[in-house]
Amino acid sequence: MITVLYFAWVRERIGLPRETLQSSATTVAELVAELVAREERYALAFADLAALRVALDQELSSFDAPLAGVREVAFFPPMTGG
Amino acid sequence: MITVLYFAWVRERIGLPRETLQSSATTVAELVAELVAREERYALAFADLAALRVALDQELSSFDAPLAGVREVAFFPPMTGG
Amino acid sequence: MRIAVQSQPFELGAETEAFASAASGAGAIVTFTGIVRDTNQRLAAMDIEHYPGMTEKALTSIATEAQARWSLSDVLVIHRHGRLVPGEMIMMVATAAPHRADAFAAAEYLMDYLKSRAPFWKKEIGADGAEWVAAKDSDEAALQRW
Amino acid sequence: MRIAVQSQPFELGAETEAFASAASGAGAIVTFTGIVRDTNQRLAAMDIEHYPGMTEKALTSIATEAQARWSLSDVLVIHRHGRLVPGEMIMMVATAAPHRADAFAAAEYLMDYLKSRAPFWKKEIGADGAEWVAAKDSDEAALQRW
Numbered sequence: 520m521i522t523v524l525y526f527a528w529v530r531e532r533i534g535l536p537r538e539t540l541q542s543s544a545t546t547v548a549e550l551v552a553e554l555v556a557r558e559e560r561y562a563l564a565f566a567d568l569a570a571l572r573v574a575l576d577q578e579l580s581s582f583d584a585p586l587a588g589v590r591e592v593a594f595f596p597p598m599t600g601g
Numbered sequence: 602m603i604t605v606l607y608f609a610w611v612r613e614r615i616g617l618p619r620e621t622l623q624s625s626a627t628t629v630a631e632l633v634a635e636l637v638a639r640e641e642r643y644a645l646a647f648a649d650l651a652a653l654r655v656a657l658d659q660e661l662s663s664f665d666a667p668l669a670g671v672r673e674v675a676f677f678p679p680m681t682g683g
Numbered sequence: 684m685r686i687a688v689q690s691q692p693f694e695l696g697a698e699t700e701a702f703a704s705a706a707s708g709a710g711a712i713v714t715f716t717g718i719v720r721d722t723n724q725r726l727a728a729m730d731i732e733h734y735p736g737m738t739e740k741a742l743t744s745i746a747t748e749a750q751a752r753w754s755l756s757d758v759l760v761i762h763r764h765g766r767l768v769p770g771e772m773i774m775m776v777a778t779a780a781p782h783r784a785d786a787f788a789a790a791e792y793l794m795d796y797l798k799s800r801a802p803f804w805k806k807e808i809g810a811d812g813a814e815w816v817a818a819k820d821s822d823e824a825a826l827q828r829w
Numbered sequence: 830m831r832i833a834v835q836s837q838p839f840e841l842g843a844e845t846e847a848f849a850s851a852a853s854g855a856g857a858i859v860t861f862t863g864i865v866r867d868t869n870q871r872l873a874a875m876d877i878e879h880y881p882g883m884t885e886k887a888l889t890s891i892a893t894e895a896q897a898r899w900s901l902s903d904v905l906v907i908h909r910h911g912r913l914v915p916g917e918m919i920m921m922v923a924t925a926a927p928h929r930a931d932a933f934a935a936a937e938y939l940m941d942y943l944k945s946r947a948p949f950w951k952k953e954i955g956a957d958g959a960e961w962v963a964a965k966d967s968d969e970a971a972l973q974r975w
Contacts, residue, residue, distance in 0.1 A: 524734070526732055526734055526802065526804060527732055527804035527806070527815055528815050530732075574734070574737060574802070577734070577736055577737035577740050577741075578737075578740075579741075579800065593734060593737070593802075595734070595802065595804065596804065596815065596818070597799065597818035597823070598798070598799055598800065598801060598802055598803055598804065598818065599798070599803065599804055599805045599815075599816045599817070599818050600731075600733075600762065600774070600797055600798055600801045600802075600803030600804075600805075601717055601773070601774060601794055601797050601798040601801075601803075601929070606880070608878055608880055608948065608950060609878055609950035609952070609961055610961050612878075656880070656883055656948070659880070659882055659883035659886050659887075660883075660886075661887075661946065675880060675883070675948075677880070677948065677950065678950065678961065678964070679945065679964035679969075680944070680945055680946060680947060680948055680949055680950065680964065681944070681949065681950055681951045681961075681962045681963070681964050682877075682879075682908065682920070682943050682944055682947045682948075682949030682950075682951075683783070683863055683919070683920060683940055683943050683944040683947075683949075694846070695845055695846050695849055695858075696842035696843055696844075696845050696846030696847075697842055697846075698842075699841055699842050699845045699846075699860065700840070700841050700842030700843075700845075701842075703841055703862055703864070703918070706864075707916070708866065708867075709864060709866070710863065710864050710865075710866035711861065711862070711863060711864070712841075712860075712861070712862040712864065713859065713860065713861050713862075713936075714845065714858075714859065714860045715857065715858070715859050715929065715932070715933070716849055716857070716858040716859075717856065717857060717929070718849070718852075718855060718856055718857070718858065719856075720854065720855070720856035720927065721854075722927075770853070772849070781866065781868075783861065783863070783940055786861070787861070787933070787936070787937050787940075790859075790933070791933050794929055794933075
C-alpha cells in the first residue's frame with residue numbers, strides 16, 4: 520500500500536488531498552500512468568508533467584525515480600513560498 | 602578665514618579637533634604644505650597622504666581640489682563605520 | 684537554529700530582538716520579512732497551503748545547508764500557512780554571523796531556496812475569484828547563482 | 830526615509846516593527862544590524878567618533894542614491910556614536926520594497942557605502958591600550974560591485 524498526497528491545484532483537480540492505494544508501479548512515471556488510466560480528473564491533473572513536482576517520502580524527486588520502499592508519494596505544482 | 606577639522610588619529614596627532622586659520626593656499630595640497638611647515642606634529646599627521654581623506658564643506662574631495670569659496674576643510678583617515 | 688511553521692501571526696519586532704540578543708558573538712544580523720502585498724487593491728486574502736512534515740524537513744535542510752556554506756552563529760525561519768490578509772506578515776528569516784557578507788549571503792540563499800524548494804503554495808483570493816500563484820522562472824533562475 | 834545619528838541606544842525590535850508597519854504596500858523588508866563584537870575577549874569598549882553635520886549629509890546622500898537605483902518604499906538608517914561595549918548594537922539599516930531582490934540589494938548597497946563613505950571612525954579600547962580600527966581593502970573593494 521502506498522499513500523498518495525495531492526497539493527494546491529493538483530488536489531483541487533483530483534478532488535481529494537490524499538488516498539491510499541495498491542499499485543504495482545515500479546517508478547513514479549508508472550504510478551502516474553496508473554492514475555491517469557483511472558479517471559478523467561486524474562488525466563486532467565497529470566496532463567502536463569512539466570508543470571508538476573513529485574516528492575517521495577517527503578524528499579523532492581523525479582518522475583523516473585523507483586518506488587521500491589517508498590511509503591508516501593506527493594504530487595504538486597512548483598512551490599511558491601516566501 | 603578657513604575652519605580646519607581633524608578626526609580620529611589625525612586629531613590625536615595634531616592634538617586638537619579644529620582650528621580657524623588664515624591661508625593663502627589655493628588647493629588642499631597647498632594647505633597641507635602650509636600646515637606641514639608649521640610644526641612637527643602636523644608633519645607627522647600628514648606624512649602619508651594616501652592614508653588620509655579630505656572633505657570640503659562636508660563633501661568628500663581630493664587633495665588637488667581648489668579651495669576657492671570653501672569654508673570648512675576636514676582631514677581624517679579612511680572611514681570605518683557600520 | 685529555529686524553524687517554525689505555524690498558522691498564527693508572529694511578532695517581527697520581538698522575534699528580531701530575541702534573535703539578536705541570543706546571537707552572542709555575532710557582529711551582523713540580517714532579517715528578511717515577507718508581507719502580503721495587495722498589488723491592485725483587489726486582493727481580499729492569501730491562502731497558503733503547505734505539506735506538513737515535509738515543510739519542516741525542507742526548511743531544516745535549507746538552513747543546515749546555509750550553515751555549512753557560511754560562517755553563521757544562528758539561523759531563524761518562521762513561515763505561516765492558512766489565510767492571511769494584505770499587510771500581514773507571511774514569513775521571516777534571520778541570520779547571525781561574525782561578518783556582514785556571510786549574514787547577507789545566507790539570508791538571500793535561504794529566501795531563494797525557501798521560495799522554490801519548500802512545499803508552500805499561495806492562492807490569491809480576489810474580488811473576481813481565486814487563483815493559484817504561478818511559480819516564476821526568475822525564482823528558479825535565482826537558485827543558479829549559489 | 831529616516832536617518833538618525835545618535836549616542837543613545839536604539840531598540841532593534843521596536844524600530845523594525847515600526848518600520849515594517851509603516852511600509853504600506855511593501856512586500857519585502859530587509860534589516861541589517863551591526864553589533865560590537867569582542868573577537869578575542871579583550872575588547873573593553875568601542876569608541877565611535879563622527880563628523881557632526883557631514884555624517885547626516887553623507888547618510889542621506891547614500892540613502893537617496895539607493896532610492897534612485899532601486900524601487901523602494903522606505904529606507905531607515907540609525908547609527909550610534911560615542912562609547913559602546915561588546916554586545917551593544919552599533920547601527921541598523923532597513924529597506925522596504927515591493928520585491929525581495931530590491932530590498933536585499935539596497936540594504937547591501939547602504940551597508941557598503943556607509944562603511945567606507947560615511948564619516949565614522951572606530952577605536953577599540955582594550956586591556957592593553959587603544960587602537961584605531963584600520964579600514965579594510967575589502968570594504969573599499971566592495972563598492973566596485975555597484
